Amino acid sequence: MAPITSIPGISCRFAAGEGAPVNVSEASRYHRILRRVNVADMALGLGLMAVLLVTDWSGEIRNFAVRTAGDHYAAALFLYTSILLILAKLCSLGLDWYSFRVERRYRLSTQRLWGWAWDQSKGFALTFVMTQALVQMLYLLIRLQPQWWWVTAWVLFMVFTVVMAYIAPVLLFPIFFRFRTLEDEELAARLRKLSERAGARVRGVYEWKLSEKTRKANAAVMGLGRTRRIVISDTLLANCDHDEIEAVLAHELGHHALHHMPKAVVVQGVIAFIGFWSLKMVIRWAALDWQRYAQVDFANLPLMALTATVVSLLLLPVMNAYLRFNERQADAYAWKSLGSVRAFCRAMEKLAALNLAEPEPSRWIEALFHSHPAPFRRMRDAIAWETAQR
Secondary structure (H helix, E strand, C coil), rough: CCCCCCCCCCCCCHHCCCCCCCHHHHHHHHHHHHCCCCCCHHHHHHHHHHHCCCCCHHHHHHHHHHHHHCCCHHHHHHHHHHHHHHHHHHHHHHHHHHHHHHHHHHCCCCCCHHHHHHHHHHHHHHHHHHHHHHHHHHHHHHHHCCCCCHHHHHHHHHHHHHHHHHHHHHHHHHHCCCCEEECCCHHHHHHHHHHHHHHCCCCCHHHHHHHHHEECCCCCEEHHHHCCEEEEHHHHHHCCCCHHHHHHHHHHHHHCCCCCHHHHHHHHHHHHHHHHHHHHHHHHHHHHHHHCCCCHHHHHEEEEHHHHHHHHHHHHHHHHHHHHHHHHHHHHHHHHHHCCCCCHHHHHHHHHHCCCCCCCHHHHHHHHHHCCCCHHHHHHHHHHHHHCCC
């Protein structure tokens, strides 16, 4: 392959490791801390579920919920689930706080304590409502369809996933972020034209007020059908020129042009099917072999959570590999659409600096924790592609 810096007009200092605009050692320390926090949070959640099961505190909480709610199964389930959600939040609150302090320490977060606490409260409220709805539906299906509840639950889960993708830009994201129509008409016109070439009809181009919470930058094509829109963070607008922003959005639109969304739904559907089948087998084992909880006994909810988490962890490297493959395809679409990688490489440099990205983690770290290829590798691939076009 030609040397990284051999293409005129591309500095690619970051990809070459020379005078990188991001502090590589600082980025590595930052991501190492985040990985440890994520692993600790996962272990804490798994540990809580395991303790509830081994000690049968889950059964005690169920008994309390039943005594309080009387003969009302749904009310008892609501109370039981509420207690579990509060316990889980209390267990993770310390790590959530530490993560906030890490973002502040590395000069990434722009939030004050009250803003962070308000976001935490909104996030918990949203999680509470969604979890309660899903749990109520799950145990209703178990009562109505003792043999095939897991198949119906899988179908409804997939429908729920698509509906959430549809409503997220108009109902969910505005809970946490402010959006406004992009005032730069020239840039908006360029991005609309780019979306038309990709076959993606968008409802508008919006500025995402990300600077109110972080110095990181991002851009995305959100939503489905009538809710699909282009969003660009104000941090990206402040640090990148029009060509660089167009390169970032060309990548995002590549996901649409290459039909990554429906393909991802199929892949997620396969993973979810394995997960629901595993839930069925585990609660059947608990009822028949362990003889601890009957199938309709919602005290087995921690066992379900434990099983779903373990299945997700086991399949995570496979899912990450698939997502990285999609990202590389979307990168290639962007290079071909623009006919050059110069703006793409400049944008990668700036995004890496703004987001304190880990430049080039080890292959096993990337396999376990990263859904996107590392910036070094993306830029090298871009330059290799341009070199091959000569």
